[in-house]
Amino acid sequence: MAEKRKNFTSKLGVVLAAAGSAVGLGNVWRFPTEVGNNGGAAFILIYLLCVLGVGVPVMMSEFLIGRHTHANTITAFSKLAPGKWWRIEGVAGVFVAFLILSYYTIISGWTLYYLVQSLKGSLLVSQDYSAYFSSFVSNSYIPLLYAVVFMLMTHLVIARGVQSGIERFSKIMMPLLLLIIGVLVVCSFGMPGAGTGLRFLLKPDFSKVTASVVLSAMGQAFFSLSLAMGCLCTYASYFTPDTKLVKTAFSVCSIDTFVAILSGFIIFPAVFSVPNVNPDEGPGLVFVTLPHVFNTAFHSLPLLGYLFSGLFYLLLLLAALTSAMSLHESVTAYVIESFNIRRQKASALVSFCCMALGVLCSLSFGVLSDFTVCGLTIFGLFDFCASKIIMPAGGLIICLFTGWYLDRKLVYNELTNGETVPFRMFRVYVFLIRYVVPIAIILIFINELLG
Numbered sequence: 156m157a158e159k160r161k162n163f164t165s166k167l168g169v170v171l172a173a174a175g176s177a178v179g180l181g182n183v184w185r186f187p188t189e190v191g192n193n194g195g196a197a198f199i200l201i202y203l204l205c206v207l208g209v210g211v212p213v214m215m216s217e218f219l220i221g222r223h224t225h226a227n228t229i230t231a232f233s234k235l236a237p238g239k240w241w242r243i244e245g246v247a248g249v250f251v252a253f254l255i256l257s258y259y260t261i262i263s264g265w266t267l268y269y270l271v272q273s274l275k276g277s278l279l280v281s282q283d284y285s286a287y288f289s290s291f292v293s294n295s296y297i298p299l300l301y302a303v304v305f306m307l308m309t310h311l312v313i314a315r316g317v318q319s320g321i322e323r324f325s326k327i328m329m330p331l332l333l334l335i336i337g338v339l340v341v342c343s344f345g346m347p348g349a350g351t352g353l354r355f356l357l358k359p360d361f362s363k364v365t366a367s368v369v370l371s372a373m374g375q376a377f378f379s380l381s382l383a384m385g386c387l388c389t390y391a392s393y394f395t396p397d398t399k400l401v402k403t404a405f406s407v408c409s410i411d412t413f414v415a416i417l418s419g420f421i422i423f424p425a426v427f428s429v430p431n432v433n434p435d436e437g438p439g440l441v442f443v444t445l446p447h448v449f450n451t452a453f454h455s456l457p458l459l460g461y462l463f464s465g466l467f468y469l470l471l472l473l474a475a476l477t478s479a480m481s482l483h484e485s486v487t488a489y490v491i492e493s494f495n496i497r498r499q500k501a502s503a504l505v506s507f508c509c510m511a512l513g514v515l516c517s518l519s520f521g522v523l524s525d526f527t528v529c530g531l532t533i534f535g536l537f538d539f540c541a542s543k544i545i546m547p548a549g550g551l552i553i554c555l556f557t558g559w560y561l562d563r564k565l566v567y568n569e570l571t572n573g574e575t576v577p578f579r580m581f582r583v584y585v586f587l588i589r590y591v592v593p594i595a596i597i598l599i600f601i602n603e604l605l606g
């Protein structure tokens with residue numbers, strides 16, 4: 156028999172768990188990379204607009220679907236629209252959460268490896284970090300070993316359930332994460348390149364803004380806020396009737412954006428402290444550029460270098476863990492409720508299958524790197540399908556569903572807890588969700604197809 160459904164027990168737990176889902180590799184690894192690639196402050200401004208205009212309303216929609224139905228994502232859509240094809244969004248969500256988890260685990264395993272190497276003192280001794288990184292990721296066993304350890308950590312939290320697993324650990328990990336960020340920002344401001352780095356982050360160069368920069372900003376907002384894949388819908392199904400959805404959405408988006416920008420404040424001053432290092436290094440930024448920066452900048456103070464790099468990779472690991480928990484829970488909740496099996500069994504099944512898929516992703520950096528589909532490795536293919544196709548499509552369906560299909564009264568009631576919490580901007584929300592967001596997403600698609 157499956158367990159009885161439980162809810163989060165406190166407001167703080169709700170916000171920290173949802174913020175934990177949002178704050179992840181997307182903030183610390185992907186956001187600074189995108190900022191570096193797309194010209195600094197101008198990108199950040201556009202990103203902020205995307206979070207406000209697209210992120211917040213879509214998040215509110217996911218919250219209301221989850222809380223109204225108190226069910227996993229697939230059942231949620233079936234309950235609200237029995238017998239209709241809207242259910243496809245739930246199916247796609249669970250499937251993609253599974254797909255993302257499989258490659259997210261691999262990258263998280265890398266951060267664990269870098270953390271262990273930092274602590275052992277063997278990270279900051281290399282001469283060539285590019286070679287260091289590629290020889291590590293192309294190895295067939297070591298990255299997998301770390302990925303398995305990471306998956307095990309995620310598994311242990313999820314197997315304990317909503318209250319003593321997700322809520323409890325989010326309440327420990329998120330404050331720790333914020334503390335580490337604070338320490339690292341202060342350290343980073345003291346570095347010699349702080350001025351140049353901050354200028355890069357704060358001075359907008361609008362000449363770099365093109366359509367594709369705007370679209371990257373929107374894609375980044377979707378990924379970073381964990382939207383469209385049912386993760387937040389699943390978490391919202393554990394919200395209590397008095398959780399304020401609008402306020403929670405604003406809090407989660409603010410925390411997520413705050414962490415992303417602070418990560419920029421940590422990374423860019425450090426990067427500009429070392430001559431001849433580019434901020435637009437691509438995905439290698441945190442695994443190739445940064446160790447090089449730590450090594451060079453702290454050459455005369457190696458102990459400080461260990462501390463800085465250790466804390467940085469710990470930050471990355473904590474961020475990844477709370478996000479992986481939400482991806483895992485989204486799939487596990489579905490398995491528990493639709494096959495009616497116990498949480499321990501369901502979560503073990505999900506962890507195992509996901510790891511099996513993860514093996515392919517990991518090997519695609521090494522022995523399987525020649526195996527490509529449409530020019531993409533297995534890892535690239537998973538990422539492409541998830542973040543470039545299914546995620547925007549999911550966002551579109553959620554908007555059409557809440558904006559056009561669902562009864563307006565139901566939506567209003569849910570967002571205002573039965574008209575007990577005022578929501579003056581309801582009309583703005585409806586306008587965004589009906590017109591602005593769908594059009595914006597369709598533009599992404601067209602651009603993607605043409606590009």
Ligand code: TRP
Binds near residue numbers: 255
């Ligand atoms: N938002 C997380 C990050 O920033 C990743 C993530 C967790 C995610 N759940 C998701 C991305 C659901 C898309 C969909 O790293």
